[in-house]
Amino acid sequence: MGVSCVYMYPVPEGRSGAHVVEVLQKQVETIGGVKMGSFVVDCESYLSIMLSVSKTLQILHNTEYPASCFAVLDSGATLVADTLFNGLLSHLKAYYQARKGSKIESKGNRYQLADFVIKIGSVTLSGSFKGILVEVEYCPSVIASECWNLMKELLQSLIGNIAESPPPSLKMKMDEIYTPAMTMLQYLEHFNNFRKAAAVSQPPR
């Protein structure tokens, strides 16, 4: 467990996402990264149906923490529970119902580079490609502010100026002890952006 930073890597126009992912993977391998399996981060939205103002509950899973399930409310309040929580949700059908076609996931290869873990994932929203997320984790450190400069150096060699400043959701918590939930919040933020972009380009019928 260490500090993670997740960034969206833009796909230039006229190039396929798969190609860009491949270039990134090559780059990681060039700087010495060793492929260590794959990873998936997925997120599903649940809508409350009893309240007058509908609220969303996001359920996230991460293969890095295979025994955990992350539930995030709109306010950002996060619950980290066992995977049994999934079963509990199916009993809460009367209160929360899954929004159809909301399943979004980032899937790709996981690389190890000394004490760094680099994950290059392609994001798919209900089956269609939406973009690329790059996660860099520095495992030995638990305080983001301490190792930010060090991570920045690696991030910039990998994805350039996109990593000019820490991810916005991490900025407030730079001096706290890092928890896996912070990683999930970063993913959720990106997932929400992808969803918004998808909703704009494809207005609901």
Next chain:
Amino acid sequence: MNKDTTQAELIFQSIHLIQKLRHDVGQVFKDLSDGISEYIEEPAEKDENDGGSNKDVSKDKAATQDQKDTTGPSHEKSEEHHEKHRAILKTLKKSLETISHDFSDLEKTGANIGPVQMFSNIDNLSLDPVDKNTVTHSQLLQSYKWTNKMHELSDQAVTILGQNTLKRTQSPKFTNVKKLKGNTLSAWVAPQQTVDQCLSVLNQDHPGSNFTWSRPLGGCAALQIEIGKTLKAVVVLRGLTIEWVKIKGFDETFKTDDGQIDIWSSSRYQVFQKLTHHAEAASLHYYAPTKPDLAIKSFVMWLHGFSNLFSVPCQKCGKYLQNNMPPTWRDYRNRKPFHDVCRM
């Protein structure tokens, strides 16, 4: 020793006898399988092949007779046949006699051989048919040879090192030898109160760190130091002398599953494995048996220099990362950060 040699001779003799016996028995069977036809068809070849043993001579006789009489009349032929039979039987009888003689010889020799004395269980191991498939025995032999070799080499090393006058503990830099003799002892057998007092002072001197110590085995203190939120270190003290150092990450633990202190396991992060190596080197660098409290003080101070392990760039190259590692080296004098490869 003498008994052993006679035993060996006897064994050798009996092996020889067995070989002879086998040869004779083989010969009998060969003769039997050849039968009469051999005597008629290939007498010349037989002559060439066989040496000068008794039965061979008789065979030869029969064979030459055979050759001579092939042209004779039919009633003579039947008589020849009988004679041949007799010759064969004679040969056979002779061979069997030789066999029985050899066999009795072997029996006599065998009776003289005493049971082989087993020296250890290893000998039994080599006899065990189940273990024939495994390699235990050969491996044991191999390791025995290695340990023997190691003994030899270490003996040599002792003689060579004995000639070397340069010894760390007798360095005049610290003090003269006489004074040292009185004080080294005190560094190792410092009373617990002194150690406790020294550690409490250290704890107060370094507000960013957290010192806890316990004595799981009585005498030696196992000191755990948490430096900021960066790293944890365990230092085993014998009296006030540093004997063992391990460094781990802040999210790792020095406790085993059953709550015991674990000083052996290494960190899973490369950075802290490297730091452990450096800390071991530093514990030797700051080693001062005459002033043990000063030694541990300077060591802890040096270790405290790692509180900014991830947040300061290297003094030489100005970068944070080198080989994907932060500056893992701190200078002994001024505690300035350097990468492992950047230090002078």
